[in-house]
Amino acid sequence: MEKPALPKGTRDFGPLAMSRRQYIMNVIRDVFQRFGFAPLETPAMENLSVLMGKYGDEGDQLLFKVLNSGDFLKDADPSLLTGRNSKALTSVIAEKGLRYDLTVPFARYVIMNRHEIALPFRRYQMQPVWRADRPQKGRYREFYQCDADVVGTDSLVCEMEIILMIKSVFRQLGIDAYTIRINHRDVLGGIAALVDAGSAQGTLFTAIDKLDKIGVDGVRKELAGYGWSEKQLDRLFEILSIKGSNTDKLDHLNRIGTDVAKKGIGDLREILALLDAYGDSDAHVEVDLSLARGLSYYTGTIFEVRVDGAAVGSVSGGGRYDNLTQAFGSRERLPGVGISFGLDRLYDVLDELGRFPDARGLSTTVLVCHIDAASLRYGLKVLSALRNAGVRAEIYPDEVKLKKQLDYANKKTISYAIVIGPDEMTSGQLGFRNMAAGSQEKKTLEAILEHLKA
């Protein structure tokens, strides 16, 4: 018999992990709904034609493809088989794939249901996505994204709201040391123009994005390797080393002047102004001219959130995309902007920081314990009363020693135990035990319900 195993990069989630995951999702869902986003779910599988070409060449490579059903080789060109041309063969034998993110399926949904959608359309979606990446810490092949997107508006109010939602989520999760890094594709384009990057924009962006990781020298070395001149590099770091407040940075960059960057600078300024008008501030928000990450379909603002000192990378990312629906042949321009929280990484961070709520709060609240068959039956009435009062309760189903029942309550981090025996049944005074404190007192069922309600 072969030992069972999981596919690389996938995991089971036991009861404790699940209660914690649900805790995080509840916080995020709460925030999304409070901001007026409506739920959406889409299939795990999409047609590959929907997914391909949206995430760049690397993205296409990281897509999990699903083999066609039936005799999938029937129509395959024999030359493709003998030629071992995997790429060409794939498009013939696989027409479906697992979703890579939630934004592209959302865009597909919008196009297909355009007639019944009121713009601007705001939806949230919390589902797993799959990437055929090589797993590492905080990097899985199957992981949950929690997305909120708005389509059908260019308004920067949406960007502001994304920042507000991020802040709200982190506040509720009890994380206070984090940074929302924000930049704009046009600002990046402006920088590229200033340093005469020409057609080498891509290499420039991936290089400067590593700035916080490999430092100035590392980036210089990398770009020099691609043939960049000293003069260009000096110019580049003159720009990237701009320090000061967010507005200082934007003002400075604006003075250096470049038409390409104007729109981006204006957008970022407006977002900060809107934040202020809302009554919030740019606390935790950092305009970062070196931030160049994000999916290839981003065209405007880009976001990334990191928890200070956390081992995993970004726990959230997002941006504005103007052309995604047009990629599906829509003639109507439907710009969108969205944010994605990485559930699994948030989990890892909260775990690392020890910020999960006490397991007692996530588990059953009361265990009904009993001494004999009669008290077990009596306990059923108590159980039903507890549940009707909205208390999370269970009864130990077997007639076993009280010791074993309390041991079970202890292991399951149940907060209270109600002990029922012959004496309690006749007096109506039940044993009400606080498991954490180890104290026990006599209380009537009514008094217990009252206590739990408070």
Add this chain to the structure above:
RNA sequence: GUGAAUGUAGUUCAGUUGGUUAGAACGCCAGAUUGUGAUUCUGGAGGUCGCGGGUUCGAGUCCCGUCUUUCACCCCA
């Protein structure tokens, strides 16, 4: 996808230059008189040393392959 490490009881680890029945801690299970957990005491179960080959008189300990996890690159939640 490229390069590199790792893998010993449920968990965290120890295991001397390859040599007889592979250890510890914690956890787990059972007891310590009659209805009470988490602290104490006593006893007990549990590992074909990731898996498959090879070298050797003999391998947890060396070699090859494979899988897992991890690290760097790539990219990203």
